[in-house]
Amino acid sequence: MLGKSFCRFPLTPLTMVGSIPKLLPLIFEASGDSAVADPMLWVHILAGAVALVAGLTAVATTKGGRRHNQAGKLYAATMGVVVLTAFPLAVWASNWFLFAIAIFTGYLIGSGYRVIIRQRAGVVDPTASDYALQGGMLVVASLMIGIGGYGSIAGGIELGEVLVVFGFIGGTLAWRELRQLRSEQPAQTPWISRHIAFMGGGYIATVTAAVTVNLTMLPELLRWLGPTAVGTPLIVYATSIYRPRFSR
Numbered sequence: 001m002l003g004k005s006f007c008r009f010p011l012t013p014l015t016m017v018g019s020i021p022k023l024l025p026l027i028f029e030a031s032g033d034s035a036v037a038d039p040m041l042w043v044h045i046l047a048g049a050v051a052l053v054a055g056l057t058a059v060a061t062t063k064g065g066r067r068h069n070q071a072g073k074l075y076a077a078t079m080g081v082v083v084l085t086a087f088p089l090a091v092w093a094s095n096w097f098l099f100a101i102a103i104f105t106g107y108l109i110g111s112g113y114r115v116i117i118r119q120r121a122g123v124v125d126p127t128a129s130d131y132a133l134q135g136g137m138l139v140v141a142s143l144m145i146g147i148g149g150y151g152s153i154a155g156g157i158e159l160g161e162v163l164v165v166f167g168f169i170g171g172t173l174a175w176r177e178l179r180q181l182r183s184e185q186p187a188q189t190p191w192i193s194r195h196i197a198f199m200g201g202g203y204i205a206t207v208t209a210a211v212t213v214n215l216t217m218l219p220e221l222l223r224w225l226g227p228t229a230v231g232t233p234l235i236v237y238a239t240s241i242y243r244p245r246f247s248r
Helices: 017-031 034-060 066-092 096-121 128-154 160-182 191-214 220-246
Strands: none
Touching: 034 066, 034 191, 066 096, 066 191, 096 128, 096 160, 096 191, 128 160, 160 191, 160 220, 191 220
């Protein structure tokens, strides 16, 4: 049943170290299996902390350089751990809001890394995995928008507006990427622009998690959507800087 408990558990590196005392009881009550939830939560938190630092390093270093590549790989790997541990933790806590956010975050990181893999391998034609990744997000985004919109109007889901915004972003990116995959190579958006958009969006999700869990003195909606409002113009700026360099 959808209700206010739908988004009460603040999970996503979604969980940070300072929040452990108030998070553990919620998980244990929901799962009844602290022997499993406890170590999984610690792995989730530690991976999220490393991802936050690695992502910042990737953002701050020159794109294409050795330090950027190393930091980017570490960020993608640790966020993979964060997302994979988020799924069972969200299920145990009956928190389907954050289950959807984990899918959204995993999609952004996976797509950003997939762009690099295709570029380095010289892959031109789309594969079944490309269609599955983008098509799957399109389906999830539709559900996020529908459920979040209904919850915002009916009042049955707290932070339904966040689901709508993130669902719209994910759906737009997935639709655009599907069109890219079906278009001729010269008509495609340069790979660097797509890589920055996906990985930048993924890091916004990482920062959002840290802000949401730790800056509790701020209004809840501001914590969830503020990083997106700040980060999106920065992604546009970074794209304008690096697109000409990688198009030469």
